[in-house]
Amino acid sequence: MPPESSPTHPVVAPHAESRQHPVTRPSTGDELRATALAQFASIGFAGTSLQQIADAAGYSKSSVLYHFASKEALLGEVLTPAIDRLEVILGRFVAAPDGTASRRRFVDDFIDFLLEFRLELHTFINQAQSLRGIPVIDRAGLLIVRLSDTLCHEGASTEDRIRFGIALGGAAYTLVAGMTFLNKDIAPADEIRQALSVVITELLAPVAVHTSESRK
Amino acid sequence: MPPESSPTHPVVAPHAESRQHPVTRPSTGDELRATALAQFASIGFAGTSLQQIADAAGYSKSSVLYHFASKEALLGEVLTPAIDRLEVILGRFVAAPDGTASRRRFVDDFIDFLLEFRLELHTFINQAQSLRGIPVIDRAGLLIVRLSDTLCHEGASTEDRIRFGIALGGAAYTLVAGMTFLNKDIAPADEIRQALSVVITELLAPVAVHTSESRK
DNA sequence: GCAGGATTTGACCGATCGGTCAAGTAGGGT
């Protein structure tokens, strides 16, 4: 029976260290997940073969299928943490009272999400339509729609929707594809974070104004 | 020998009508190009098989390979018109004197380009990294870099680069993927155009200000 | 009607696809 996924059980190192320092080396499953994610994001799910993933990670194809029931299951395990995180962010946002401060914190949360799960977002964003029917994809799709509806309310203008779409798709592209051939990783990291914050706020702020802080 | 590509020669209908009215039905090559483009954009080049393209277009796989030398050649013919158009737009922009009016016309040209070649742009934008080495892809990559450099000048800030990336990737995403599951094609078409114009100008205007119209 | 190029197609090729299976190795508890 494959090692069950849910929490990657540490087994050793009683003094819990979360990051993969040489003390707690990443498990085989983690290596495979990371390798698969990189391939899914750049070549696409349909275009990535289990053999490629296995070769890139230094295992055999059979080992990949030992750790994950199928290629789709592997995709599910790869994307789930990102979707969980996005769900938390959205939940926190709808729970808080409408207001500028709440909006601002949401944007901050969202940018943290973008930076941490850029590959997962890029994978989902650009392939959701062709992967419809896979549970994890459908779940993510519903989340995105909920997010859009929450940010734009019901009577949102076309411009508001387009602002949200450009922020979402633009960030996903810039942080993954654009990063590696527009600016050759010339990125002081926190400089990127700050620039991203300015632009995303600029894109999503008008939406906030329309819906809750319109005429003060 | 396959029918040569360059200009789709009409053969009939001396009174030239460019659009595919029932009078001049689209040629087999055009049908295949359109079908392939749709598949490349949604499933990805690597994930699309010649069989799928043939089936979707109502031909056999052999027919596809009769009209196009290979899968890569098909990709090339599909993307080339868009790249040609982009090249013209960029050329016109660098030829004109730096100024706000020139910038504004460039944004208009660019939005026309986005709307007309949305599938081509989406295909290239999200798969350029994994398709490096294919001539048409490398050519498009160079164009994008030139475009970025022209818009941002040399000493452009990280924020400027990110603005350009978000505008480019965001528009490509919104017009293709976002369109079909965020807003169920509720799009009065010119309403989309206008909203797009506002948001793209907003994203690229600061770049213009920095480089040429900074301190008036 | 007929010749001849343009087009379409099915049969076929070696390679690779996702996935199954059984044989094997490694190591810890007893």
Add this chain to the structure above:
DNA sequence: ACCCTACTTGACCGATCGGTCAAATCCTGC
């Protein structure tokens, strides 16, 4: 020593991959 579990792997399966080729079929000028 023993066994049991976790893990890894190569051989193998039917299906499909991109691509070749030679027979059909279609269409047009004569």
